[in-house]
Amino acid sequence: MQPDPYAPMPAAIVDVFAETPNIKTFRLRPEAPVPFRAGQFVELSVPGLGEAPFTPSSAPSVADTMEITIMRVGLVTERLHALKPGAVVGVRGPLGKPYPLEAMRGREVLVVGGGVGLAPLRALLFALFEDVTAYRKIILRYGARTPSDLVYRGALDDLWGMADAVDAMLTVDRRDDGWTGHEGVVTTILEPGRLTCDARNGVAVVCGPPIMMKFTTVKLLDLGYAPDRIYLSMEKNMSCGIGKCGHCRLGAYYACQDGPVFTFDKVQGLSRIWD
Amino acid sequence: MLKLDKGRLGDFLQTLCRGRAVYALEQDGDQYHLVRAEAWDPERHVLGAYRPVEPLKSLVFPPRERVGAPAALAEAEGAAESIVVGAKNCDVSALRIHDFVLRETAPADPYYALAREKTLIVSCDCTDAREVCFCPAVGEQPYVKEGSDINLAATPEGILVEALSRRGADLLRRAAPGLPPADEALAAARDAQRARVGELVRERAASRGLKRDADLRKAVRGTEEHGLWDEFAEDCVECGACNLACCTCHCFLLADGRDADGRPARLRQWDSCLYLNFARVAGGANPRRRRAARLYNRFDKKFNFFPEVLGRYACDGCGRCAEACTGRIDIRDVLKRALDAA
Known part of the structure; x- marks a missing residue:
């Protein structure tokens, strides 16, 4: 029988971690390993209900399990959030193109995340950490609406044990009583004084809500990053994931096949890319 | 290129279609419908002067199909071989889009690939055009150049039969071994008809402001x-x-x-x-x-x-x-x- 690209592989939920009031991380064990690279995505399905695209957030080098961080926003994610360890979901993938680590080698990598957008960037950070000396410097700038909206909160202080290797700074749009860090949208920690970067030679990788990506891109261009060194997650309505169903078209590209990560020069001429 | 007398068309198509599920055109006023049948029925089925209401894609890419499960794929693998008679160029040429998207863009859609393998296409030249036809404006013409298995051109001189694929040629050899080569008069009649219908539809498109080489x-x-x-x-x-x-x-x-x-x-x-x-x-x-x-x-x-x-x-x-x-x-x-x- 020929392979069926529409057929999901059963994957057991082995652990669930609450990140924020509406974001959870699920650790899955697919029936067979799904060897993904940072930036690639999978289609995750609740059998009989629906399917949605997510980029795994765990270390790509761990093959037998994968973690996926999911915000509750719709039908499928609502049901996913109700699932407990032991439940079985479906996985198709890996799909799409990974972050081009080879293009980042020898360069400074500025990683900018917004809200749950840190999820795919976490997989990238893990991949960078595995060969940390290959990159000139790793910078993380991460923001969320409030302190309770920051994901991976327990790991952000020591950055999964790699704090020494990363120039990291966090921010929240609105502080609460316990927050002693910076207050302001994420672009405010890309200002001189809060960020020392080598924009001319470095690369920047951005993932977050559309409005955050829009203003971050403007900021990065101001700082001097070249459009072809700004990597953006253009996560459109990727349904089939294999360039056939037509939903995620972006100009001459399909986000599911040519992306979901695009350099800004590839998409800057297209209309309504931030909608 | 072979010649088929008009009077033998029914027998010819019955033989060609034998053993396969048949899709053919039925006339309904000034329209044609693409219908499924057990066999070619000369009383019901026609070659059609132009394309039917239903697009050809529906035979190989059905409006709704079970996918993504072993049972669904087994069903697609076990589906009967079929043959469609009377497909027109617009529909045949359109399958280039589906071939590219569903079959050539990896990974292939096995349901589509199987349906394509199992479906023989017998096309025929348009002998008239609908008011809305404008194929010359998009670089097409009202007859098939490639993409079907066998093409029929029904002319006053008889029917010119042409194999356009290897499996079309194989089927013709098996199903109609005695057909004589097309003579010059038949070839000339076909060319004249193609020119006439081509001009008709070109004029219709041009009358709506759509010229052949418009960008x-x-x-x-x-x-x-x-x-x-x-x-x-x-x-x-x-x-x-x-x-x-x-x-x-x-x-x-x-x-x-x-x-x-x-x-x-x-x-x-x-x-x-x-x-x-x-x-x-x-x-x-x-x-x-x-x-x-x-x-x-x-x-x-x-x-x-x-x-x-x-x-x-x-x-x-x-x-x-x-x-x-x-x-x-x-x-x-x-x-x-x-x-x-x-």
Whole structure:
């Protein structure tokens, strides 16, 4: 029988971690390993209900399990959030193109995340950490609406044990009583004084809500990053994931096949890319 | 190229179709319908003067099909071999789009690939054109040059039979071993008929402002911000009929639900880019919230995207969308306005 690209592989939920009031991380064990690279995505399905695209957030080098961080926003994610360890979901993938680590080698990598957008960037950070000396410097700038909206909160202080290797700074749009860090949208920690970067030679990788990506891109261009060194997650309505169903078209590209990560020069001429 | 006497057409097609599920055209007033039958029936079935209401794609890419489960794939593998008789060039040429998307873009869609392998296509020249036909404006012509297995040209001198694929040639050898070669008179009759119908449809397209060498890509690409899309979108009721009637539209939805026994079931079913939520993501972002943007997107996909990725339009000028449109939006008017505005 020929392979069926529409057929999901059963994957057991082995652990669930609450990140924020509406974001959870699920650790899955697919029936067979799904060897993904940072930036690639999978289609995750609740059998009989629906399917949605997510980029795994765990270390790509761990093959037998994968973690996926999911915000509750719709039908499928609502049901996913109700699932407990032991439940079985479906996985198709890996799909799409990974972050081009080879293009980042020898360069400074500025990683900018917004809200749950840190999820795919976490997989990238893990991949960078595995060969940390290959990159000139790793910078993380991460923001969320409030302190309770920051994901991976327990790991952000020591950055999964790699704090020494990363120039990291966090921010929240609105502080609460316990927050002693910076207050302001994420672009405010890309200002001189809060960020020392080598924009001319470095690369920047951005993932977050559309409005955050829009203003971050403007900021990065101001700082001097070249459009072809700004990597953006253009996560459109990727349904089939294999360039056939037509939903995620972006100009001459399909986000599911040519992306979901695009350099800004590839998409800057297209209309309504931030909608 | 072989010659078939008109009086032997029924026997010829009955033999050709033997052992396969048959799809043929039935006349209904000035229209034809693509129908399924057990055998070729000379009393019911005709070659047809022009394309039927239903697009050919529906035979190899059904409106709704179970996918994504071993039982679904086994069903597709076990499906009967079929033959369609009377396919016209617009529909045959449109399968280049589906071949590219569903079969050649990896990974292949096995359901489509199987259906294509199992479906023999017997095409025939148009002998007339519908009012809405405009295939010359998109670089096509009212007869098949390639893409079918066997082509028939019905002329007053008889029927010219031509194999256009290896399996078409094999079938002809087995099913009609005695056919004589086409003589010059028959070849000349076919050429004259092709010229006549070609001229007819060329004139019809030209009378709507669509000339053969018009640069429709430039016209569509250059008018994205033009008000014409808002004007035409005023009449669009987002019914999706244009997509469903279209011979090239390939977009689909993967719909998850449960079968009659309560087991999870996944359907691949035709979708419409005119629907509000076509490009919406779960978080609520929607790059084409405006109807005018969705209408533009449909034309951009057909006249800009496909020229970019495949070197051809994803429109064969069949005019079905104009006939199907609830809001009476005529693709010829839209293209003419875009040509004038660009």
